[in-house]
Amino acid sequence: MSESNDSQPSAAERGLAFFQDRFDLDDRSLATALDTALEREIDYADLYFEYTTTDSVALEEGIVKSGDRHLEQGVGVRAVKGERQGYAHSDDLSVDGAKIAAGTARAIANEPSTQAPVAIASQTPSHDLYPVELAPTDVPVATKVAWLGEIDAYARAKDSRITQVMASIVCQQKHILIAASDGTRVADILPLVRINVQVLASDGTKREIGYQGAGGRFELGVLQDPARWQALVDEAVRVALLNLDAEPCPAGTMDVVLGPGWPGILLHEAIGHGLEGDFNRKKTSAFSGRLGQRVASEGVTVIDDGTLPGRRGSLNVDDEGTPTQRNVLIENGILVGYMQDRLNAKLMGVAPTGNGRRESYAHVPLPRMTNTFMLAGQDDPEEILKSVDNGLYAVSFAGGQVDITSGKFVFSASEAYRIENGRIGAPVKGATLIGNGPDVLTRVSRIGHDLALDEGVGTCGKDGQGVPVGVGLPTIRIDALTVGGTQG
Amino acid sequence: MTRTDPQQEMESIVERALDAAKRAGASQADVLLVQSEDREVRVRGTEIEFVKQAKERGLGIRTLVEGRGGLQTAIVSTSDLAPDAIDRMAGEAVALARATAPDPTAGIPADGFATDLPDLALFDPGDRNVSLEARIDDARRAEAAAREVDPRIDNSEGSQASSGFASITYGNSHGFMSSYDSASHGLFSEPLARDGDSMQRDYWMTAARSLSGLEDAASVGRRAAQRVLRRLGAKRIPTCEVPVLFDGITAPSLIGQLTSCLSGYAIYRESSFLKDRLGESIASDLVTIIDDGRLPGALGSKPFDGEGQPTRRNLLVTSGRLESWLLDHYSGRKLGLPSTGSASRGSGSGPHVGTTNLWLEPGEGSLDELISEIDRGLLVTELIGMGFNPTTGDYSRGAVGLWIEKGEIVHPVEEITIAGNLGDMFQQIDRVGSELVWRGRTAAPPLRIAAMTVAGE
Numbered sequence: 001m002s003e004s005n006d007s008q009p010s011a012a013e014r015g016l017a018f019f020q021d022r023f024d025l026d027d028r029s030l031a032t033a034l035d036t037a038l039e040r041e042i043d044y045a046d047l048y049f050e051y052t053t054t055d056s057v058a059l060e061e062g063i064v065k066s067g068d069r070h071l072e073q074g075v076g077v078r079a080v081k082g083e084r085q086g087y088a089h090s091d092d093l094s095v096d097g098a099k100i101a102a103g104t105a106r107a108i109a110n111e112p113s114t115q116a117p118v119a120i121a122s123q124t125p126s127h128d129l130y131p132v133e134l135a136p137t138d139v140p141v142a143t144k145v146a147w148l149g150e151i152d153a154y155a156r157a158k159d160s161r162i163t164q165v166m167a168s169i170v171c172q173q174k175h176i177l178i179a180a181s182d183g184t185r186v187a188d189i190l191p192l193v194r195i196n197v198q199v200l201a202s203d204g205t206k207r208e209i210g211y212q213g214a215g216g217r218f219e220l221g222v223l224q225d226p227a228r229w230q231a232l233v234d235e236a237v238r239v240a241l242l243n244l245d246a247e248p249c250p251a252g253t254m255d256v257v258l259g260p261g262w263p264g265i266l267l268h269e270a271i272g273h274g275l276e277g278d279f280n281r282k283k284t285s286a287f288s289g290r291l292g293q294r295v296a297s298e299g300v301t302v303i304d305d306g307t308l309p310g311r312r313g314s315l316n317v318d319d320e321g322t323p324t325q326r327n328v329l330i331e332n333g334i335l336v337g338y339m340q341d342r343l344n345a346k347l348m349g350v351a352p353t354g355n356g357r358r359e360s361y362a363h364v365p366l367p368r369m370t371n372t373f374m375l376a377g378q379d380d381p382e383e384i385l386k387s388v389d390n391g392l393y394a395v396s397f398a399g400g401q402v403d404i405t406s407g408k409f410v411f412s413a414s415e416a417y418r419i420e421n422g423r424i425g426a427p428v429k430g431a432t433l434i435g436n437g438p439d440v441l442t443r444v445s446r447i448g449h450d451l452a453l454d455e456g457v458g459t460c461g462k463d464g465q466g467v468p469v470g471v472g473l474p475t476i477r478i479d480a481l482t483v484g485g486t487q488g
Numbered sequence: 489m490t491r492t493d494p495q496q497e498m499e500s501i502v503e504r505a506l507d508a509a510k511r512a513g514a515s516q517a518d519v520l521l522v523q524s525e526d527r528e529v530r531v532r533g534t535e536i537e538f539v540k541q542a543k544e545r546g547l548g549i550r551t552l553v554e555g556r557g558g559l560q561t562a563i564v565s566t567s568d569l570a571p572d573a574i575d576r577m578a579g580e581a582v583a584l585a586r587a588t589a590p591d592p593t594a595g596i597p598a599d600g601f602a603t604d605l606p607d608l609a610l611f612d613p614g615d616r617n618v619s620l621e622a623r624i625d626d627a628r629r630a631e632a633a634a635r636e637v638d639p640r641i642d643n644s645e646g647s648q649a650s651s652g653f654a655s656i657t658y659g660n661s662h663g664f665m666s667s668y669d670s671a672s673h674g675l676f677s678e679p680l681a682r683d684g685d686s687m688q689r690d691y692w693m694t695a696a697r698s699l700s701g702l703e704d705a706a707s708v709g710r711r712a713a714q715r716v717l718r719r720l721g722a723k724r725i726p727t728c729e730v731p732v733l734f735d736g737i738t739a740p741s742l743i744g745q746l747t748s749c750l751s752g753y754a755i756y757r758e759s760s761f762l763k764d765r766l767g768e769s770i771a772s773d774l775v776t777i778i779d780d781g782r783l784p785g786a787l788g789s790k791p792f793d794g795e796g797q798p799t800r801r802n803l804l805v806t807s808g809r810l811e812s813w814l815l816d817h818y819s820g821r822k823l824g825l826p827s828t829g830s831a832s833r834g835s836g837s838g839p840h841v842g843t844t845n846l847w848l849e850p851g852e853g854s855l856d857e858l859i860s861e862i863d864r865g866l867l868v869t870e871l872i873g874m875g876f877n878p879t880t881g882d883y884s885r886g887a888v889g890l891w892i893e894k895g896e897i898v899h900p901v902e903e904i905t906i907a908g909n910l911g912d913m914f915q916q917i918d919r920v921g922s923e924l925v926w927r928g929r930t931a932a933p934p935l936r937i938a939a940m941t942v943a944g945e
Binding site for chain 2: 072083084145164202402411431
C-alpha cells in the first residue's frame, strides 16, 4: 500500500463530496451550525458527522446462518469551555444539528458571546493511509459466504479432533466529516475489515478453544489470499490442540519472556493508558508528573504511531480533525510524551498529538492510543529464552485491563509455556500476568531484534467506548513478574 | 398497561417495516424499534465537567425467506426511519437473507406470545421531566460528600449522574405487536486518595428504575470515599492457598460467569464446561440461582423478551443442582426444549440469550460476621482482567482486596491474582451471607470459597 494513489481522489476529498452530495453539508451550512453553538461564550465547538455501514456474515455448524447489515448515522455536537464539555448527538444527519448545538452550549455556559462568526477553512490532510479500490462493504455477500465455507472445510480437514468451527467476516466503511469553530473542516473514509476463526477441539474428555483473527484498513481481498487465511486457521487449530495437552499454570513470581507481536498488549495496558492526556491533566494516573523520569530500562523505546499504512489502529486524521503522527512516549527508558486530544492538550499547554478518538458520533472524543509498540533491540530471541532458568514464555494473549491510578495491570495468556533451564517446556493454560505499570518496563532485561506488529484484531475499551487499535513488540525478557496460576 | 400516542406511532413504523419485508418476499419477519433519550452529567471537584443529552432511534428488521430445507435469515438495522428508507432496508434484508444458507432450525416463534402485560413499574412518570440541573445537583452532592470524608481525598475521576428513558416496540409476522416504556437512573462516584507516593481509586454506585429508588447522593459519595481510603497502604502478599471471600460488589461477577455457561448457544456449540451437567450437582448445596424478568421495579425486568415471549421466573440452580438452561427460541429448538423467555435483543442484532434479574439467594450472616469467621484469608473487593474460559471453567483474574487475620481485616492487598476452576469454586462455596443489594441486573450476597490459589510475591 502506498500513501498516494493517483487513480482516485484521496479519502478526504471523497469524504467531503459524500456529505455534500448526500446531506447538503457544505461550508456555509457547517459555519451556520457552529455559529449557533457560539452564541454563548465558549472556547470551542465542533461537529462530527458520521455515516457507517457494517456488514457481517458468520458461519457455525458448517453453514452461514445469518447475514447482518448495520447502518449507523448521526451527528455529535460539542461545546467546550475550560474543562467543561457539553455534548449532544442526534441520528438526524443534517444541519439541524445546529438546534442541539445551541442547547449543548447553554448547558455549560451562560454568558452571551462576543465571538466573530466561524470561517470554515479547507484543510489538506497529510495522509492517505488506506486507499481502497473496492470498499469492503461492496464485496458481494455470496463471495464471503463461499469463502467461509472453504474455511470451515479446511479447518475440519486439519484434524479429526476439531468438532466445531465458527468463522466470521466483518466489513466496515465509515465516512466522517469534522467541522470546528477554529475553521477546521476535514473528512475521511475509513475501511476496516476483520476475519475471525474459532475452533473447538475435543479429545473425548476435554474440550479447548483456539482462536485466531486478522484485519486492518485495507481491501478484503488482502485476506482472501489462501496462504493468508489458511495460516490463520492453522494457528487456531494448533492452539486448540495444544491447549488440550496444557498443564495447570504455576503461580508466583518468575522471569517471563514475551513473544513478538500481539503480546505488545503489555505496552497498551501497563504503559499506554497511563500516558493518555486526560488522566495526566487530572493527575489521576500513576504516570502523572513523571515526564523526564526513567520509567523503563535503557534501550526501551515505546512509540504510538497512527500513520502506519493499512493498520487497524491507523487514522488519516483523528476524530477531532488533527492529523495523526508518530509520537515517542518513552525514549531509551525516559518518559518523554503523553498522548493528547485537543481539550487536554490545551489545558496542559501542549500541542494535540492526533490521539483524539471516539467510538462513534454518539461519543465524546478522548485521548486514545492508535498503534502502540516497542522498537526492536539487539538480542537474538533464542538467546533470550536460553537466558531464563525457570520461568514462563507467553506467546499470545486474550486481553488485559489496567487501574490507571494504582498502575496495576493484568493480562491473560491464551498460549504460554514453562521455561525450564533455558528450554521451552510444557504448555500451560490459564496464565494471568499482573504487575505495576510504572515499574514493569524497568525490569526489561533483554530486547529482541524481532519487532512484529499484531494481526489487526485489537479493540480498546475506555469509558464504555471501543476503538480499533494495534500493538507490537519484539521478544523481551521481564525479570520477576507475578504469574497467576493454580499451582502454588 | 395502556398505550400512549408515541407508542402507537412506533407501532405504525414497525407495522410498515413488517409489511415492507413481506412485500419484498419474506415468509417471516420480526421488527424491533428502540427509541431512547439520555442525559448524563459529571461533576469533578466543584466544576461541571461534562453534560450530555441525546435522542436515538434504532430499527432492527429480521427477515426469513423460504430456502431449500429451511429458512434463510438476515438482519438489518438503521436509525433512518423515513418510509422510503424502511422499504429499502427491508428489501436489502430479504436480498441478504437469500445469500445465506437455509437452516432447518431457523424461524421466529409461532405461538406462546405474551398476552397479559403486567405493570412492572419500569419507570416513574414523575421522573420524565427531571432537569439536567437536578442531576447536576446529585452529582455535586456525591462529589462533595466524598471529598469531605478525609483530607487524603484531594482528587477524583468525578461523580456522574445519568437518566435514560427508552420505549421499546416489538412486532412480528405472526401478529404479535406490543410496546413498553422503561427508565434507568444512576449515580456513580469515583474518588482518589493519596498517601505519600501511593494513590488509589475506588467507586460506589446506585442504579434504579426511578429517581426515588436511588441511594442518597451524599451516601454514595461517602461510601466511595470509605472504599478508597481502606485501599491506601496496600501491600502484596506471598503466594498462598486460603479461603477467599467475595463482597457484594465482586460476587455478582461469579454468578454472571456461571450463568453465561448455561446459555443454550454455549451448550449446543459445546463451548460450556457445564454442557453435560443438566440435573446434576454443579455447586455446593448453599447455592440457589434464579433469573426472574418480572420483579417489579427491577433493572432487568421487562414484560416480554426479544421475541415477544413472556418473561418469567427461571430456577437455574437449586441447592447446587443444575435445573435449567437459559434459552431463546432458536437455541431451545437446537436442544429440543421450549424457550425460557430469555431472548435478549438490541435493534442492531438478532436475538441471543441474556439474563434479566439474576441473583443468588442470600443465606445467613452479615459481611462482618463472615469476615470474623476467617482465621487467615482474603476479602476480594475488586477484580480486573478477563481471565475466565467458559469452555473449561478455568478462572484466573487480577484482584484487589483486604487481608484477614484471626477474623479481623489487617491491611489492604494489591497486585495479586486469584485462580481456580469456576466449577470447583462453586462446589467449594461454604458460606453465603445475608446481604443482597441490587446495583444492576445481577446481584449476589457475600460468598466464601473454601480455598483458592492466591498468587503474589
